[in-house]
Amino acid sequence: MSKMAASSGRALKSFVQGCCGCSSVILPSIARNVILQKPAVTVLARLVCTSSTLQRKNIAAAGPEKYTQEFIKKQIEEFNIGKRHLANMMGEDPETFTQEGIDRAIAYLFPSGLFEKRARPVMKHPDEIFPKQRAVQWGEDGRPFHFLFYTGKQSYYSLMHDTFGKFLDIQKYQDSMRAEGLFSQDTKQVNLIGSRWMIKEELEEILVQPISDHDCLRFIQLLERILALPYCSIEEEYIQRFRRALEVQSKKQKIEPLQYDENEVAFSIGEGRRKTATATATVRDNGSGNITVNGVDYLLYFPVLQDREQLMFPFQFLDRLGKHDMECKVTGGGRSAQAGAIRLATARALLSFITENEVESMRQAGLLTPDPRVKERQKPGQEGARRKFTWNKR
Amino acid sequence: MEQYLFGCRLEQDILDLDQTMEHLQQALNFTAHVAYRRGIILFVSRNRQFTHLIESMARDCGEYAHCRYWQGGLLTNANVQYGKGVRLPDLIVFLSTLNNVFQQHVAVRDAAKMNIPTVGIVDSNCNPSLLTYPVPGNDDSGPAVELYCKLFRMTINRAKDKRRQMEILYGLKSQND
Numbered sequence: 037m038s039k040m041a042a043s044s045g046r047a048l049k050s051f052v053q054g055c056c057g058c059s060s061v062i063l064p065s066i067a068r069n070v071i072l073q074k075p076a077v078t079v080l081a082r083l084v085c086t087s088s089t090l091q092r093k094n095i096a097a098a099g100p101e102k103y104t105q106e107f108i109k110k111q112i113e114e115f116n117i118g119k120r121h122l123a124n125m126m127g128e129d130p131e132t133f134t135q136e137g138i139d140r141a142i143a144y145l146f147p148s149g150l151f152e153k154r155a156r157p158v159m160k161h162p163d164e165i166f167p168k169q170r171a172v173q174w175g176e177d178g179r180p181f182h183f184l185f186y187t188g189k190q191s192y193y194s195l196m197h198d199t200f201g202k203f204l205d206i207q208k209y210q211d212s213m214r215a216e217g218l219f220s221q222d223t224k225q226v227n228l229i230g231s232r233w234m235i236k237e238e239l240e241e242i243l244v245q246p247i248s249d250h251d252c253l254r255f256i257q258l259l260e261r262i263l264a265l266p267y268c269s270i271e272e273e274y275i276q277r278f279r280r281a282l283e284v285q286s287k288k289q290k291i292e293p294l295q296y297d298e299n300e301v302a303f304s305i306g307e308g309r310r311k312t313a314t315a316t317a318t319v320r321d322n323g324s325g326n327i328t329v330n331g332v333d334y335l336l337y338f339p340v341l342q343d344r345e346q347l348m349f350p351f352q353f354l355d356r357l358g359k360h361d362m363e364c365k366v367t368g369g370g371r372s373a374q375a376g377a378i379r380l381a382t383a384r385a386l387l388s389f390i391t392e393n394e395v396e397s398m399r400q401a402g403l404l405t406p407d408p409r410v411k412e413r414q415k416p417g418q419e420g421a422r423r424k425f426t427w428n429k430r
Numbered sequence: 431m432e433q434y435l436f437g438c439r440l441e442q443d444i445l446d447l448d449q450t451m452e453h454l455q456q457a458l459n460f461t462a463h464v465a466y467r468r469g470i471i472l473f474v475s476r477n478r479q480f481t482h483l484i485e486s487m488a489r490d491c492g493e494y495a496h497c498r499y500w501q502g503g504l505l506t507n508a509n510v511q512y513g514k515g516v517r518l519p520d521l522i523v524f525l526s527t528l529n530n531v532f533q534q535h536v537a538v539r540d541a542a543k544m545n546i547p548t549v550g551i552v553d554s555n556c557n558p559s560l561l562t563y564p565v566p567g568n569d570d571s572g573p574a575v576e577l578y579c580k581l582f583r584m585t586i587n588r589a590k591d592k593r594r595q596m597e598i599l600y601g602l603k604s605q606n607d
Contacts (some may be wrong), residue, residue: 172513173512173513174516174517177468178470178516178517179468179470179517180470180494180516180517183485183488183489183492183493183494183495184485184494184495184496185494185512186472186494186496186504186519187496187498188501188504188511188512189498193498197482197485200481200482201482201486204482
């Protein structure tokens with residue numbers, strides 16, 4: 037398969053000679069795929085002496101084992117025949133024998149006490165066992181299929197080529213519009229709100245080929261350049277293929293529906309936690325701002341102003357200070373933790389009373405985020421979580 | 431490059447177009463023969479202006495192009511780069527022998543190492559010594575590169591058509607053995 041043979045058409049042969057301590061190697065005379073010249077060409081003969089150490093193969097350098105297509109096909113046939121035999125053995129119908137049936141059969145016929153599940157006997161479809169090999173990229177005559185094969189990154193560069201082709205198409209369209217005198221700057225723009233560009237991992241999935249951060253960046257830059265042109269809406273469909281929708285965060289909030297009690301008054305229940313304190317709050321409509329905590333008025337339960345401010349913050353944010361009544365139960369934690377828990381509970385309860393935009397503004401204000409801070413544990417060799425023992429010089 | 435120059439005027443080197451024509455004819459003749467014998471032709475150029483043009487031309491001919499960043503071992507380390515048993519190009523055509531830093535393209539030296547014949551358009555700032563068929567000519571301007579693309583495409587298409595004609599005429603089977 038050497039390049040030399042292809043261009044010059046000469047063949048190298050070596051003769052076997054019994055030299056002491058060394059053995060000679062016969063090189064393959066003519067590669068299969070090479071075009072033969074007329075046999076009148078002179079043939080160079082060269083003696084090649086190698087020693088036994090040189091002939092030893094470096095097995096590790098060959099890389100992972102490669103499986104040919106025929107081998108895999110044979111394995112698949114054997115698997116299917118074996119599946120039918122197994123079904124007959126277990127007394128089940130060979131036609132409708134699933135993978136779970138195979139697993140049960142193997143576990144029954146070959147019981148294994150090994151702890152590592154992956155070391156136990158297994159019978160699976162060969163596609164799941166043998167690692168996927170890249171299909172050979174060239175035909176029988178050795179010519180690669182893709183015209184950019186010799187770059188190494190054929191799918192990525194072909195993508196860049198196509199994208200640049202779209203860019204040139206838009207420019208040509210622009211020129212034709214200019215020639216007709218219909219050119220205008222204010223044309224339909226591509227809608228980019230609510231979506232983001234693809235990340236490197238998603239691009240790798242599409243191209244089935246690893247790429248670098250730099251490559252991904254270049255591709256995104258090319259797409260942005262296309263979007264800067266006035267008539268980019270022609271190729272909008274092509275560009276949207278590379279954009280992913282952003283998830284709207286506020287849709288993830290679970291809003292309880294409003295409940296009505298005996299006096300036709302609307303109320304809603306919310307739960308909240310902070311450090312070790314848990315609180316359940318019931319917010320009622322048509323109220324006048326009364327707040328009861330564990331059966332006691334809030335002024336008596338929270339003597340400190342800071343805690344009472346925490347309680348009133350959700351109402352103040354929504355401008356509904358004197359409109360609701362609140363009744364809550366709280367256990368655990370300390371003074372500040374209970375106040376924080378009640379605040380989260382009221383905010384969640386109030387979700388049922390307000391519009392979606394207000395929900396989004398509440399979420400951005402941080403009213404709906406549970407505070408994840410808890411007391412950090414003490415570590416051995418230290419006095420507290422962070423405080424170390426007093427350092428002694430001696 | 432002095433032998434290929436007609437002269438110099440106002441610090442602009444003028445290439446001798448008679449010599450260019452002879453060299454170009456020889457280069458195109460060689461390309462035609464390689465294409466006739468079903469060789470792999472690789473077009474290389476690092477001039478970013480004409481990347482798209484050259485790649486489209488290569489695709490239309492049915493040949494191959496590499497107008498991107500050249501990784502080190504593409505020719506010399508081919509078995510590791512592409513896989514075992516890959517067939518390397520039988521001819522490399524340079525539409526510009528310089529890379530982006532105005533140094534000689536690595537592929538010129540690598541092709542010489544791997545005994546691959548090369549055809550290259552050499553401008554007055556290039557080194558023609560390692561190329562088998564240098565063609566003195568301008569590699570910077572649009573019309574020039576478009577002309578070269580047109581000529582190579584025409585040559586390769588004609589050579590392939592001739593091959594198909596001869597196969598049908600003499601009933602030769604495709605050389606796969």
